[in-house]
Amino acid sequence: MDSGEFRRLGHRLVEWVADYRDRLESMPVMSAVRPGEIKARFDSAPPEEGGRMEEALAALDRDVMPGITHWNHPAFFAYFPSNTSYASILGDLVASGLGVQGMSWETSPAATEVEEVAIDWLRQIVGLSPAWSGVVHDTASTASLCALLCARERASEFGQRGKGLQSGAAPLVVYASDQAHSSIEKATLLAGFGKAHLRLIESDERHAMKADQLERAIKQDLAAGLRPCAVVASVGTTGTTAVDPVAALAALAETHGLWLHVDAALAGTAMALPECRWLWEGIERADSVVFNPHKWMGIGFDFSAYYVRDPTHLIRVMSTNPSYLLTPHDAEVKNFRDWHLQLGRRFRALKLYFFLMDVGVEGLRTRLRRDLANAQWLAAQVDLAAEWERTAPVPFQTVCVRHVPADWPTFGRDESALAKHNLRIARAVNESGEAYVTPLALKGRQMIRVSIGAEGTKRRHVERVWALLQKAAQDEAVARRP
Amino acid sequence: MDSGEFRRLGHRLVEWVADYRDRLESMPVMSAVRPGEIKARFDSAPPEEGGRMEEALAALDRDVMPGITHWNHPAFFAYFPSNTSYASILGDLVASGLGVQGMSWETSPAATEVEEVAIDWLRQIVGLSPAWSGVVHDTASTASLCALLCARERASEFGQRGKGLQSGAAPLVVYASDQAHSSIEKATLLAGFGKAHLRLIESDERHAMKADQLERAIKQDLAAGLRPCAVVASVGTTGTTAVDPVAALAALAETHGLWLHVDAALAGTAMALPECRWLWEGIERADSVVFNPHKWMGIGFDFSAYYVRDPTHLIRVMSTNPSYLLTPHDAEVKNFRDWHLQLGRRFRALKLYFFLMDVGVEGLRTRLRRDLANAQWLAAQVDLAAEWERTAPVPFQTVCVRHVPADWPTFGRDESALAKHNLRIARAVNESGEAYVTPLALKGRQMIRVSIGAEGTKRRHVERVWALLQKAAQDEAVARRP
Numbered sequence: 001m002d003s004g005e006f007r008r009l010g011h012r013l014v015e016w017v018a019d020y021r022d023r024l025e026s027m028p029v030m031s032a033v034r035p036g037e038i039k040a041r042f043d044s045a046p047p048e049e050g051g052r053m054e055e056a057l058a059a060l061d062r063d064v065m066p067g068i069t070h071w072n073h074p075a076f077f078a079y080f081p082s083n084t085s086y087a088s089i090l091g092d093l094v095a096s097g098l099g100v101q102g103m104s105w106e107t108s109p110a111a112t113e114v115e116e117v118a119i120d121w122l123r124q125i126v127g128l129s130p131a132w133s134g135v136v137h138d139t140a141s142t143a144s145l146c147a148l149l150c151a152r153e154r155a156s157e158f159g160q161r162g163k164g165l166q167s168g169a170a171p172l173v174v175y176a177s178d179q180a181h182s183s184i185e186k187a188t189l190l191a192g193f194g195k196a197h198l199r200l201i202e203s204d205e206r207h208a209m210k211a212d213q214l215e216r217a218i219k220q221d222l223a224a225g226l227r228p229c230a231v232v233a234s235v236g237t238t239g240t241t242a243v244d245p246v247a248a249l250a251a252l253a254e255t256h257g258l259w260l261h262v263d264a265a266l267a268g269t270a271m272a273l274p275e276c277r278w279l280w281e282g283i284e285r286a287d288s289v290v291f292n293p294h295k296w297m298g299i300g301f302d303f304s305a306y307y308v309r310d311p312t313h314l315i316r317v318m319s320t321n322p323s324y325l326l327t328p329h330d331a332e333v334k335n336f337r338d339w340h341l342q343l344g345r346r347f348r349a350l351k352l353y354f355f356l357m358d359v360g361v362e363g364l365r366t367r368l369r370r371d372l373a374n375a376q377w378l379a380a381q382v383d384l385a386a387e388w389e390r391t392a393p394v395p396f397q398t399v400c401v402r403h404v405p406a407d408w409p410t411f412g413r414d415e416s417a418l419a420k421h422n423l424r425i426a427r428a429v430n431e432s433g434e435a436y437v438t439p440l441a442l443k444g445r446q447m448i449r450v451s452i453g454a455e456g457t458k459r460r461h462v463e464r465v466w467a468l469l470q471k472a473a474q475d476e477a478v479a480r481r482p
Numbered sequence: 483m484d485s486g487e488f489r490r491l492g493h494r495l496v497e498w499v500a501d502y503r504d505r506l507e508s509m510p511v512m513s514a515v516r517p518g519e520i521k522a523r524f525d526s527a528p529p530e531e532g533g534r535m536e537e538a539l540a541a542l543d544r545d546v547m548p549g550i551t552h553w554n555h556p557a558f559f560a561y562f563p564s565n566t567s568y569a570s571i572l573g574d575l576v577a578s579g580l581g582v583q584g585m586s587w588e589t590s591p592a593a594t595e596v597e598e599v600a601i602d603w604l605r606q607i608v609g610l611s612p613a614w615s616g617v618v619h620d621t622a623s624t625a626s627l628c629a630l631l632c633a634r635e636r637a638s639e640f641g642q643r644g645k646g647l648q649s650g651a652a653p654l655v656v657y658a659s660d661q662a663h664s665s666i667e668k669a670t671l672l673a674g675f676g677k678a679h680l681r682l683i684e685s686d687e688r689h690a691m692k693a694d695q696l697e698r699a700i701k702q703d704l705a706a707g708l709r710p711c712a713v714v715a716s717v718g719t720t721g722t723t724a725v726d727p728v729a730a731l732a733a734l735a736e737t738h739g740l741w742l743h744v745d746a747a748l749a750g751t752a753m754a755l756p757e758c759r760w761l762w763e764g765i766e767r768a769d770s771v772v773f774n775p776h777k778w779m780g781i782g783f784d785f786s787a788y789y790v791r792d793p794t795h796l797i798r799v800m801s802t803n804p805s806y807l808l809t810p811h812d813a814e815v816k817n818f819r820d821w822h823l824q825l826g827r828r829f830r831a832l833k834l835y836f837f838l839m840d841v842g843v844e845g846l847r848t849r850l851r852r853d854l855a856n857a858q859w860l861a862a863q864v865d866l867a868a869e870w871e872r873t874a875p876v877p878f879q880t881v882c883v884r885h886v887p888a889d890w891p892t893f894g895r896d897e898s899a900l901a902k903h904n905l906r907i908a909r910a911v912n913e914s915g916e917a918y919v920t921p922l923a924l925k926g927r928q929m930i931r932v933s934i935g936a937e938g939t940k941r942r943h944v945e946r947v948w949a950l951l952q953k954a955a956q957d958e959a960v961a962r963r964p
Binding site: 002003004005006007010011017018020031033035037038039045046049051053055060063066067068072078079082084086090093096098101107109110113114116117120121124138141142145149152161162163164166168181185189191193195196197238239300317321322325328329332333341343344346353354357358359360362427438439440449 | 486799
């Protein structure tokens with residue numbers, strides 16, 4: 001492909017993306033294809049001859065699109081908002097076009113320095129003090145893995161440079177709430193601590209970690225000769241956006257010398273709103289914090305923001321310095337390759353830069369407040385509705401609900417049938433194509449998560465998903481009648 | 483930004499990318515900015531008000547571009563080719579525009595199934611048997627970390643589900659060549675093995691691992707009560723593209739029950755050429771292999787291809803299955819979130835699909851053969867030139883050279899002065915802006931790597947970098963005269 005053909009196809013695809021976004025609302029949110037259906041539309045062998053871009057674009061419409069679930073759809077209420085703003089798409093286009101590697105400062109100084117600027121803007125936006133140093137990661141999963149590795153190495157005085165976790169020293173222990181994201185368990189296991197040394201601390205009725213239970217667990221482990229190493233505070237759990245008491249956890253972390261990592265993957269974005277910041281009070285006493293601008297904020301995947309208080313420690317854990325990576329400026333610059341797992345680095349900062357220049361901090365705040373208000377509105381409807389329960393507080397934009405029919409056996413008597421009933425409701429909503437929600441089993445109760453915050457989601461979309469949930473519940477009730 | 487503004491700016495940026503590529507050759511390859519110079523051009527605080535995209539685009543040209551080192555420049559001979567083809571840019575644009583998450587099959591079936599198709603095409607292209615299952619990773623660093631984690635868990639019978647590496651069992655040991663990429667050491671350390679349990683096996687005069695030394699190390703460790711766990715074979719080392727003897731390593735791995743991981747990050751692409759495949763003879767006996775289509779092949783960063791023989795084992799090591807990630811189709815489909823470290827997944831397969839439809843396997847092979855021929859041409863020139871040494875074999879597209887002036891003290895007598903001399907030569911070439919090469923210190927000798935294979939690199943560019951090297955050497959020689 002020469003630049004002429006690139007121009008021609010590029011213009012077509014810019015129109016294609018804009019057309020796609022314009023007609024998003026008219027499409028079923030969740031793809032209805034069956035397993036294997038998309039695969040079967042493609043040749044099993046690669047094309048020997050090229051020059052088939054027209055065919056590829058036809059396949060995009062004909063064969064790929066039926067298999068797309070539309071994450072930017074205004075009726076997407078599943079998992080988490082995954083906003084890929086227009087400005088972010090443009091920033092990504094420039095990054096792809098440049099095709100530079102920002103692994104070292106020298107390999108493209110602007111990739112490093114624009115990232116320094118943009119990640120520091122983001123720090124200010126969420127109200128973190130200048131004591132934090134930021135870097136762009138790909139996902140919160142890998143950032144949390146980094147955090148636990150840094151904790152491990154601090155506790156073991158850089159054991160990885162010696163015998164690692166195979167030293168035979170007293171085992172290190174990691175603590176998190178029983179509502180922590182699966183990536184925390186994954187990181188603990190991959191970092192080698194062992195599941196036997198992961199304590200999932202009981203959460204309270206608001207699904208936040210019980211600090212007294214954490215303290216008890218730490219003391220038990222100390223008494224057993226183990227070494228408490230790190231605690232992960234969830235600010236906005238995946239299930240219900242519950243918020244662990246960061247300040248109380250920080251106090252315990254300080255007392256016992258634990259690393260405090262804050263996983264605010266979804267909810268960190270809310271900290272752009274000064275009125276939300278009390279929710280992570282104590283954050284300045286943490287060692288590391290991660291949140292995902294690629295979720296609610298509007299920066300296309302992948303873009304995680306990782307902040308640490310001690311970048312020297314992070315670098316010491318992550319750096320290797322072979323001769324082919326040394327450059328004359330290493331003493332004066334940041335080489336972000338030493339700030340995470342990967343070596344190679346895409347120029348991700350452009351997405352954030354374009355986004356912020358396009359919407360401004362005020363524009364971002366306005367949209368986030370809209371989403372919080374929509375969530376409060378839905379919570380109020382659920383609270384007023386007969387036969388519906390709201391199963392968790394709503395500190396952010398996620399509303400967890402479940403339907404308990406009036407003719408149902410006494411509450412709690414047949415939890416498994418009630419679970420099936422709510423799963424059928426969620427499935428009916430999803431298969432309608434009109435909205436997409438996520439079922440969630442929590443502490444033996446089946447609920448339905450309505451995660452609000454797609455860029456295009458207006459009040460009427462929230463009204464509609466609420467109507468769909470009610471209708472599905474009614475249909476199920478009718479279907480159950482003899 | 484609404485879709486109208488996106489269309490307007492999108493068209494502008496498509497032209498911008500094409501214009502950039504068209505004038506690439508006229509630009510200095512390496513940015514000449516000083517540390518801090520780019521950063522200083524930006525506000526230290528984020529924009530409160532938005533609507534500033536025009537300003538952002540002006541800043542792109544005025545403030546960002548001077549800090550770009552041009553990886554797709556035809557005179558880019560540093561590090562490794564990092565080809566971001568036009569077709570790949572277009573695939574990435576569509577992926578950004580769709581903004582879907584492919585973490586589970588259900589969250590966008592096409593993202594999973596097109597990836598299954600494309601990664602299997604790639605398997606066929608590099609001549610791997612159907613016994614391999616592939617998945618797209620971001621980088622070889624994380625793929626190799628996955629491989630060592632899988633090795634660790636196989637050797638420990640899923641110790642991570644118990645006491646992990648803190649079990650007190652006999653330590654596990656990892657083996658790699660002393661020429662292995664820094665990411666192998668990093669992965670070993672991060673996976674918790676400890677540097678004390680990493681054996682960097684001596685390489686021969688061709689910089690390939692000595693299989694007999696590996697065998698000796700394994701036996702020593704066994705005698706010392708340690709447990710040999712994994713060996714990493716490098717196919718195309720970063721320094722000189724040396725090739726470890728895969729078949730011999732495979733035999734030892736089989737005898738001693740080691741996991742064999744093959745790191746072919748750069749050179750895997752060469753296996754698209756049947757005439758190169760003898761170089762990794764034995765590959766079918768490995769447990770895992772990674773290579774980076776985001777290097778020489780032409781798929782924009784990031785795109786690593788990771789293949790395993792036992793996907794069930796990989797999934798068992800990497801999976802967590804919280805209720806909010808369960809879907810009705812889990813038994814029938816691939817959920818690629820369980821095939822790597824991250825949970826979130828971008829629709830990367832589109833880049834590869836567009837690329838292959840554009841160039842075809844034959845087009846790819848033609849370009850790769852051009853690059854191999856250019857490397858052989860340069861190697862021949864160096865071999866013929868007085869005062870120049872070729873310091874390594876040239877199995878692929880990288881030529882390692884050094885200049886030893888005729889009036890230099892007897893060879894080997896003043897290695898450090900000779901190192902400085904060659905570093906100055908490399909620096910002079912790089913600062914000329916006409917080409918960009920990477921210095922490399924290897925076994926006490928300073929050399930200069932000329933890594934050929936940017937998409938735009940023709941014979942005349944290789945001729946030019948050779949002329950530049952010779953001129954810089956001459957200038958240095960003159961400068962040294964009293």
